[in-house]
Amino acid sequence: MTNQKEVLILGGGLAGLTAAIHLSKLGIQVTVIEKNNYPKHKVCGEYISNEVLPYFEWLDIGISKLEPTSIKKLQFSTQNGTTITANLPLGGFGISRYALDFHLYHLAISLGCIFVHETVENVVFEKDEFEVTTSDGTLFKSKIVLGAFGKRSTIDVKLNRNFIQKKSHWLAIKSHYIGDFPNDLVGLHNFEGGYCGVSKVENNVINICYIANYEAYKSHKNSEDFQKDVLSKNPNLKKIFENATLIFDKPLSIGQISFDKKEAVENHILMIGDTAGLIHPLCGNGMAMAIHSAKIASEVVFSYYESKCSRTSLEEQYIKKWKFNFEKRLKAARFLANILQKPRISSILMRTLVKLPFVLPIIIKKTHGKTIII
Numbered sequence: 001m002t003n004q005k006e007v008l009i010l011g012g013g014l015a016g017l018t019a020a021i022h023l024s025k026l027g028i029q030v031t032v033i034e035k036n037n038y039p040k041h042k043v044c045g046e047y048i049s050n051e052v053l054p055y056f057e058w059l060d061i062g063i064s065k066l067e068p069t070s071i072k073k074l075q076f077s078t079q080n081g082t083t084i085t086a087n088l089p090l091g092g093f094g095i096s097r098y099a100l101d102f103h104l105y106h107l108a109i110s111l112g113c114i115f116v117h118e119t120v121e122n123v124v125f126e127k128d129e130f131e132v133t134t135s136d137g138t139l140f141k142s143k144i145v146l147g148a149f150g151k152r153s154t155i156d157v158k159l160n161r162n163f164i165q166k167k168s169h170w171l172a173i174k175s176h177y178i179g180d181f182p183n184d185l186v187g188l189h190n191f192e193g194g195y196c197g198v199s200k201v202e203n204n205v206i207n208i209c210y211i212a213n214y215e216a217y218k219s220h221k222n223s224e225d226f227q228k229d230v231l232s233k234n235p236n237l238k239k240i241f242e243n244a245t246l247i248f249d250k251p252l253s254i255g256q257i258s259f260d261k262k263e264a265v266e267n268h269i270l271m272i273g274d275t276a277g278l279i280h281p282l283c284g285n286g287m288a289m290a291i292h293s294a295k296i297a298s299e300v301v302f303s304y305y306e307s308k309c310s311r312t313s314l315e316e317q318y319i320k321k322w323k324f325n326f327e328k329r330l331k332a333a334r335f336l337a338n339i340l341q342k343p344r345i346s347s348i349l350m351r352t353l354v355k356l357p358f359v360l361p362i363i364i365k366k367t368h369g370k371t372i373i374i
């Protein structure tokens with residue numbers, strides 16, 4: 001790769017695909033290295049905040065073609081089933097990652113983006129250029145690399161990133177079901193050791209996705225037992241599971257989910273999406289953040305090529321914008337997740353919310369962004 005305006009993106013999930021579309025639209029030659037093929041199901045709550053909609057329009061994503069569900073309300077419950085419902089200040093939509101990522105992939109290809117289906121093994125930065133090696137031994141060179149390889153990857157190990165040195169106690173499980181559930185609602189139900197999100201995606205399918213502490217999970221034989229013995233103690237979840245039929249062969253699971261702080265730029269790579277920091281899924285804002293960070297990175301890379309500014313200035317601009325947009329949200333989410341895992345404080349919070357329901361939308365706002373401005 002010797003062209004002037006080119007970008008190499010490591011990972012083709014939501015952040016990588018969004019940046020690929022944005023940069024391709026601006027005339028930059030993009031190569032995405034993605035280890036999996038599309039379409040593919042992913043462990044995700046699949047609720048996206050409406051804050052992304054104007055940006056999706058600008059990118060010509062045509063999200064309505066995928067017929068997502070429109071979600072306007074949040075139902076939140078404690079482990080014993082005490083429940084409150086609130087309107088979501090901005091609202092959102094439900095779409096499966098299977099459909100969304102596949103759609104974005106096709107759009108990126110139609111804009112001239114190149115996809116390489118290989119696993120990135122190593123990234124070296126030397127003499128103002130990156131050398132990226134994939135598992136089949138191919139070497140890619142590029143002036144700009146975006147890191148979009150998600151929550152946890154072998155690339156994090158190679159880069160010796162801080163968070164990868166620590167064990168994480170969170171695992172997550174997701175499945176699709178058919179059954180009875182309102183179209184316009186996202187349920188967020190607490191159980192001992194975790195939270196479960198329930199909402200509809202396209203085709204009237206219900207997505208049930210939960211995150212659990214490994215300590216709470218490990219004494220159970222499998223996810224079915226865990227659902228029966230632990231999740232179903234929350235009467236809301238019991239009712240949902242009783243009225244839903246699994247349509248996956250078996251649930252998908254992932255482990256070692258870390259919410260630790262990460263750097264937005266590491267080894268000169270601009271990190272986008274979960275690679276720069278994962279917000280707790282109970283906030284339902286990770287995808288909007290992945291999409292938004294891809295926008296910010298695409299803009300600074302474009303101006304780097306246009307104005308021929310220095311690499312130091314490119315990295316400083318990205319870090320500044322990333323912090324401005326996401327740092328407070330991540331802090332608020334960490335604080336909230338900690339509170340909700342402490343039964344006594346959490347029950348005081350719930351009693352307060354039942355008496356003062358207008359407080360819930362205020363909390364939601366703290367963990368969400370404003371509509372993304374073009």
Ligand SMILES: Cc1cc2nc3c(=O)[nH]c(=O)nc-3n(C[C@H](O)[C@H](O)[C@H](O)COP(=O)(O)OP(=O)(O)OC[C@H]3O[C@@H](n4cnc5c(N)ncnc54)[C@H](O)[C@@H]3O)c2cc1C
Pocket residue numbers: 010011012013014015016033034035036043044045046047048049118119120121148149150151152153154155172173197209210211257272273274275278279281284285286287288290
């Ligand atoms: C349990 C759970 C529920 C969630 N629910 C919601 C929700 O309801 N709403 C919401 O907004 N957010 C939610 N999130 C967060 C959301 O899923 C993420 O923030 C979002 O997927 C981030 O996108 P990404 O592109 O950064 O990462 P990903 O979508 O994970 O993409 C990373 C890509 O990199 C590829 N990759 C990794 N390593 C390599 C390698 N070495 N070589 C090549 N390719 C590689 C992977 O195959 C993958 O395709 C949830 C997260 C969890 C864990």
